[in-house]
Amino acid sequence: MISSIEAKIKACVIHRVGNKLRDEGCILSEKQYDDYDSIHEFLIEYFFSPFKSEEYYSFYHNIDKSMNEVYMCVHEIFSNPNTILHQSIDLSKHLYEQSTHPKVKGGEFYVVYFEDCIVDGISTNAIGLFKSENKDTYLKIQHKSNGFMIESEKGISLNKLDKGCLIFNREKENGYVVAVVDNVNKGAEAKYWTDDFLHVRPRKDNFNQTQNMLSLCKSFVSQLPAESGKIEKATYMNRSVAALKEESVNVDTFAEQVFGTPELVSKFKQYKETYQKERDIEIDDHFATVSNAIKRKATGTMTTIKLDKNFDINIHGGEQYIERGYDEERGMYYYQLFFREER
Structure with missing residues (x-):
């Protein structure tokens, strides 16, 4: 600061x-x-x-x-x-x-x-x-003997x-x-x-390490197949944000916590190596996190499901309470949301 x-x-x-x-x-x-x-x-x-x-x-x-x-x-x-x-x-x-x-x-x-x-x-x-x-236009008011006079002047806004x-x-x-x-x-x-x-x-400091890890997760998740819709991708991003809000990150533990399966964890680690080389950055295997570096808007498109031009579903958690299905009669996909209270 x-x-x-x-x-x-x-x-x-x-x-x-x-x-x-x-x-x-x-x-x-x-x-x-x-x-x-x-x-x-x-x-x-x-x-x-x-x-x-x-x-x-x-x-x-x-x-x-x-x-x-x-x-x-x-x-x-x-x-x-x-x-x-x-x-x-x-x-x-x-x-x-x-x-x-x-x-x-x-x-x-x-x-x-x-x-x-x-x-x-x-x-x-x-x-x-x-x-x-860039210059802004300012008005100057001057008092004269019989009234006021307005003049304009170009200047720099503070x-x-x-x-x-x-x-x-x-x-x-x-x-x-x-x-x-x-x-x-x-x-x-x-x-x-x-x-x-x-x-x-x-700089290679904790702020940028945190941002780089979030960007890495977003890039990795975006290229995953969406065979079951976007629920899984939203889940991974929400887990990533939650893990980065802890005091520190260990990449091995982080990958297991976010992606769960050994196959996906292995793919994430391989992707991390390629991602670092392509962008000439280095994300340590262990670093202290900085919560201010996590911006929800950075993951917004990854945690929002847009349905045609009618609905947006913003997923902030509770992925177990949303289900995706297909209605044979209508020939359309659908989502079911389970909740206790409407606000």
């Missing part, structure tokens, strides 16, 4: 980075921005409020982390904060080189050095990389940070502890921020 209660801005540089595909170029500052005392509180809110998730990333490179441009620039700033102007220019140029998707908008790019940030209860310094792309990244000065050897948000791009164009510019990947 990230806290900005004690956080202080010690240095800030603002540039403008355009879309390279449209040849918009960059407008680079020649000095730090230092007139933020009166708006310090608002800037802290703007920069920190979007970071609500406990999912963290780390910088990496397929050959060596020293070849990751952002990692090296951040390392230089942490080593000597006085280099922030020079490093921010290099970061802006690097961001511009990655801004080649037609949907990427130009905008202000902020490089900020913070002190006294708290992540997971530990106080540390941090570097923020932020980009604002509630709408478009893209952001907080790098905490921890675990440098593992690529730092990094938090990332992108509230604008969700498709292929979003990758330019996380993959092409930052070049980060999820």
Whole structure:
């Protein structure tokens, strides 16, 4: 969890980075921005409020982390904060080189050095990389001698940070502890921020281990045959969620608890090995779980049975009280639900 209660801005540089595909170029500052005392509180809110998730990333490179441009620039700033102007220019140029998707908008790019940030209860310094792309229209009301006057003005909403990244000065050897948000791009164009510019990947921590295990189960269950309808698949997903809500997971015990039969347990373990290799991740055989990493919406489609265009059955448990059959006279399938109370 990230806290900005004690956080202080010690240095800030603002540039403008355009879309390279449209040849918009960059407008680079020649000095730090230092007139933020009166708006310090608002800037802290703007920069920190979007970071609500406990999912963290780390910088990496397929050959060596020293070849990751952002990692090296951040390392230089942490080593000597006085280099922030020079490093921010290099970061802006690097961001511009990655801004080649037609949907990427130009905008202000902020490089900020913070002190006294708290992540997971530990106080540390941090570097923020932020980009604002969209402007809102605001109305200004001015009182005149004989009435009021309304004017419009374009500005940045404090509630709408478009893209952001907080790098905490921890675990440098593992690529730092990094938090990332992108509230604008969700498709292929979003990758330019996380993959092409930052070049980060999820950290191997308990939060991501829990999420990866849930995703693994969802992927494995989705490819199972549905000869008896979707009840079995919903059962497996509900069991997976229940098992991941325990304090820790042992993969052998987890597989037996969720899938039951030796044949299915063996298939799950084999699938796990393939799944890890294809996605370049590693799920430990034993790890502590993080309940906040389990999102019911991630399994929603797996635990919902849609019947033609008439009915949806959401299964949250009690699979023993639902039966599937076939009505010869109607030539249609049916479900029977047994319950004690209607709410």
